[in-house]
Amino acid sequence: MALPTLAGIMVAMPEFVDPTSRLMTSFLAAVAEFRADLDYPVPWFVDDVDPQALVDPAAFEAYAARVLGERNSSSVRPGFVPMTTLWWVDRQRFLGRLAIRHRLTPALEKCGGHIGYDVRPSARRQGHATAMLAAALPIARSLGISQALVMCDTTNIASQRVIEANGGQLLDITEQKRRYWVPITRS
Ligand SMILES: CC(C)(COP(=O)(O)OP(=O)(O)OC[C@H]1O[C@@H](n2cnc3c(N)ncnc32)[C@H](O)[C@@H]1OP(=O)(O)O)[C@@H](O)C(=O)NCCC(=O)NCCS
Numbered sequence: 001m002a003l004p005t006l007a008g009i010m011v012a013m014p015e016f017v018d019p020t021s022r023l024m025t026s027f028l029a030a031v032a033e034f035r036a037d038l039d040y041p042v043p044w045f046v047d048d049v050d051p052q053a054l055v056d057p058a059a060f061e062a063y064a065a066r067v068l069g070e071r072n073s074s075s076v077r078p079g080f081v082p083m084t085t086l087w088w089v090d091r092q093r094f095l096g097r098l099a100i101r102h103r104l105t106p107a108l109e110k111c112g113g114h115i116g117y118d119v120r121p122s123a124r125r126q127g128h129a130t131a132m133l134a135a136a137l138p139i140a141r142s143l144g145i146s147q148a149l150v151m152c153d154t155t156n157i158a159s160q161r162v163i164e165a166n167g168g169q170l171l172d173i174t175e176q177k178r179r180y181w182v183p184i185t186r187s
Pocket residue numbers: 040043116117118119120123124125126127128129130131151152153156157158159161162165
């Protein structure tokens with residue numbers, strides 16, 4: 001996507017792309033940042049990267065294909081539901097990722113919800129998570145989700161703000177989570 005500036009110059013805006021080996025270098029740099037991050041626990045998706053994909057372009061291509069394949073119920077792992085993973089990218093720079101679980105399970109209702117997201121440490125506090133969640137809502141709608149269950153740890157003030165900025169209505173506060181319904185029709 002590109003927006004015109006006042007001077008008429010086109011400025012690239014971050015956008016979602018499908019996981020792709022084209023972004024291997026930037027994605028792996030982000031993985032290293034997530035691992036070194038002292039502010040948050042290492043996100044689940046970082047530990048889910050196939051170890052060989054960290055060093056081998058062919059294995060990275062296979063990893064990206066695996067993540068893409070998780071959209072189809074025929075190729076999800078046991079205990080998983082189909083999930084659409086999208087990468088938030090500014091030109092060649094991987095900024096973060098977001099995953100939409102196509103349906104809830106009792107486990108996801110307690111922990112995980114429909115949508116999860118992570119922004120690489122060097123790209124935080126620039127509005128990316130808020131913009132990513134907003135951009136994900138029409139996609140969730142196209143997957144048949146009419147309101148998205150989105151949750152964050154009770155201590156995660158940034159994620160709480162992201163959800164509330166996207167219209168999240170507080171459902172409840174459990175021992176560890178603030179759970180919200182995010183309306184999808186408003187986007
Ligand atoms: C939580 C996270 C996704 C926020 O990403 P981000 O791109 O920095 O978020 P945004 O820039 O859209 O900021 C959203 C709001 O949180 C605030 N914020 C961001 N980081 C913050 C922090 N460390 N402490 C307090 N507020 C913070 C921003 O100022 C902004 O507030 P505003 O809307 O009132 O201006 C990111 O820190 C992250 O990936 N953390 C690790 C993984 C994680 O927690 N994922 C979410 C799981 S529910």
